[in-house]
Amino acid sequence: MLKELxxxxxxxxxxxxxxxxxxxxxxxxxxKGMATWMRVQARExxxxxxxxxxxIMERGEHVKLEAIDAPPDSWESPLELFKAALAHEEHITGRINHMVGVALDVKDHATxxxxxxxxxxxxxxxxxxxxAVQQLTIVGKDGRGVLMIDREMSARVYAVPTSAPWYPKSGQPAA
Ligand SMILES: [Fe+2]
Ligand SMILES: [Fe+2]
Incomplete structure (x- = not known):
C-alpha cells in the first residue's frame, strides 16, 4: 500500500x-484563457x-520520491491538447481505483x-x-468559437481545497 501511495x-x-x-x-x-485554466489545474x-x-507522514511511514518524466511540449491544437488531458485524467482515475482495490485487499481502512x-x-x-473537449469539438476550426471558449476559461481561479483530507495538516503551508 505504501508503495502505491x-x-x-x-x-x-x-x-x-x-x-x-x-x-x-x-x-x-x-x-491565454485556457493557459490560465491549465495553470490552476497544475496547482491543484x-x-x-x-x-x-x-x-504518508500522518501514518508515520516513509516518503520515497520517484523520478518525474519530462512531459511533451507541443500539441496539434487546443482540442488535441484537452483530449490528451482527458486521457491522462482517465489514467489517474484508473490509478485511484486500483489503490482502492489494494486498500480493500489489505484491509487498510484509513487509506x-x-x-x-x-x-x-x-x-x-x-x-x-x-x-472542454466537448465545447472545442462543437466549435471545430471556427477561430471565433475557440476564442470565446478561451475567454470563458480565463475565469477559473485557484481555490484551496479545504474539504480535502490531510490538507493543510502536517505543516502544509496554506496556498
Ligand atoms: Fe490529481
Ligand atoms: Fe487531475
Missing part, C-alpha cells in the same frame, strides 16, 4: 508537470501530491477512506476536462 505522489506531480507544459503551449500560441495537482505526502475524496474528485476532474 508513494507512486501516487509521483503520478500527481507528473500531472502537475504535464498541465504546466500544456499551459505553456497554450500561452505561447495565444490561448500539486496539492493532490501534497495530500498523499501528508497522509480506503482517504481515497474516497479522490474517487469523487476524479468524477469532477473528468467532467471538467470532458466539457
Amino acid at each position: 508513494n507512486q501516487q505522489i509521483q503520478e500527481e506531480t507528473y500531472s502537475s508537470y504535464i498541465y504546466l507544459a500544456m499551459a505553456a503551449w497554450l500561452e505561447e500560441n495565444g490561448y 495537482e500539486k496539492i493532490h501530491a501534497d495530500i498523499f505526502y501528508n497522509f 480506503y477512506q482517504m481515497l474516497q475524496w479522490f474517487v469523487e474528485e476524479q468524477v469532477e476532474e473528468e467532467a471538467n476536462v470532458g466539457e
